[in-house]
Amino acid sequence: MISLAYPFDEKTVRALHAGDGVSISGPLHTGRDKFHKWFADGKPLGIDLRDGALYHCGPVVVREGGVWRVVAAGPTTSIREEPYEAALIRECGVRLVIGKGGMGEATRAALAECGAVYIQAVGGAAAIYAATVRSVEGVDFLDEFGAAEACWHFTVEDFRGVVAMDSHGASLF
Amino acid sequence: MDSREIAAALEELIVRTSSSLPEDVEEALARARANAAADSSAALVLQTILDNIALARRLGTPLCQDTGTLAFYIGDALRGVVTPALVREAVAAATARGALRKNCIDSIDGTSYDSNCAAGAPVVHYVEGGGRRVTLLLKGGGSENMSRQYSLPDAALGAGRDLAGVRAAILDAVSRAKGYGCAPGILGVCIGGDRATGFEVAKEQLLRPLGDAAQDPRLAALESDILESANALGIGPMGLGGAPTLLGVKLAARARLPASYFVTVAYMCWACRRRSIEL
Incomplete structure (x- = not known):
């Protein structure tokens, strides 16, 4: 298991290879279908994703006593974001794309070009991943996208996955 | 009441x-974990799944x-x-x-x-x-997106209007779900019927416990054949390789029109959440 801590710099990420188990700690931003569409429409994201981690996830989050609590937060299927992900990696400098199921050729090329990786989280393991969330730093687009599609900003500790597409063109899929 | x-x-x-998997499914996952090679992706994925099941049950969360x-x-x-x-x-x-x-x-x-x-x-x-x-x-939607309906004959699959064709269609659905439907999965299948009842009956098969077999011996034989063949594909937990690819295959048949021969596959992920109460 290789530990990765924010910021996820290019040198560290280039050293990863498909099949490596990783444990991620630091900020994690969720973004799925509506988030990617918003980006593709040329609208501002309002967050800095450079050297950061983007998680394809629609969590269950409840508000208790004025504090957000993450109840369930497993990955969603990544291939739906294939039309947008390569541009997002190039323009925003995302270093870790996390989801499930793998992505296509355009994303694979962008990962290689920019020195980023795609990490497979365990689909359905929502309680385990929710337990890695140390705090919810905020949320964007809650009203526009709804709770499942909103861009949540988590700080996670020991979030585990497997490098499924590396920055050298290798893919487990 | x-x-x-x-x-x-x-x-x-x-x-x-939402928070607790049926016993038969959890037991099947535990058996798969015990059989997975040490340090393999399959072992890591299955252990995470088992830890997740235990945690969700303890917390009462999804x-x-x-x-x-x-x-x-x-x-x-x-x-x-x-x-x-x-x-x-x-x-x-x-x-x-x-x-x-x-x-x-x-x-x-x-x-x-x-x-x-x-x-x-x-x-x-x-x-x-x-x-x-x-x-x-x-x-869930990830598994529902992997459900499919075939209309036989299917030239691309070389699948004719017989049980060999049915088998080819079902195994094609398993291959196409690689990485997407959270494996190891469970298949509910309807052979025949019209398009609408095909999906309905296929989904109903997911209510059957993993340990049972179809009453019709021809279907029961096909269930074990497909389970074995799918698990030889090497797709493995979350599509990362190894075994198992499927935990169960549940078939049913309905009469069809002479002109139609549908094979409808309801793909269920490992998180097969089903539960009953008597009122």
Whole structure:
């Protein structure tokens, strides 16, 4: 298991290879279908994703006593974001794309070009991943996208996955 | 039981179904974990799944964040007692508790029905001969997107109108789900019927326990053949290689028109959340 801590710099990420188990700690931003569409429409994201981690996830989050609590937060299927992900990696400098199921050729090329990786989280393991969330730093687009599609900003500790597409063109899929 | 008590029982059923996997599925996953090679991706994935199941049960929280389409199968003795209105009330209450994700989107304008209740949602079936039993099945979108319907003959698959063709179609569905439907999965299949009943009957097969076999010996033989063949494909847990690819295959057949020969595959992920209560 290789530990990765924010910021996820290019040198560290280039050293990863498909099949490596990783444990991620630091900020994690969720973004799925509506988030990617918003980006593709040329609208501002309002967050800095450079050297950061983007998680394809629609969590269950409840508000208790004025504090957000993450109840369930497993990955969603990544291939739906294939039309947008390569541009997002190039323009925003995302270093870790996390989801499930793998992505296509355009994303694979962008990962290689920019020195980023795609990490497979365990689909359905929502309680385990929710337990890695140390705090919810905020949320964007809650009203526009709804709770499942909103861009949540988590700080996670020991979030585990497997490098499924590396920055050298290798893919487990 | 008055309607208050029934609504409370339904709410409890929803919370338990969302947070706790049936015993047979959990046992099958535990067996798979025990058989996985040390330090393999399969072992890592299966162990994470088992840890997740235990944690969700302990906390009473959703074991998968996609709490899915809610399908209630209600015995016909409860018609007029367990009404769609009571079911909706329970769904809204369970959603407010965080046992279900706000998971119901208007298909025209994209807005969220925050109660998870809308026209046709949740799905409610009354089952002839179903007594006083209420069964709930939660099926997530990732697995639902991997369900398919084939129309035989299928030239691309080399699948004709016989059981060999049926087998080819089903194994094609397994291959196409690689990486997407969270493996190890479970298949519910309907051979024949029309397009609509095909999906209905295929999904109903997911209510069967993993240990049973189809009553028709020809279907029972095909179930074990497909299970074995799919597990030889090497797709493995979450598509990362190894075994198993499937935990179970459940087949049913319906009569068809001479012109039609549908094979309908309902793909269920490992998080096969089904649970029953008697009222």
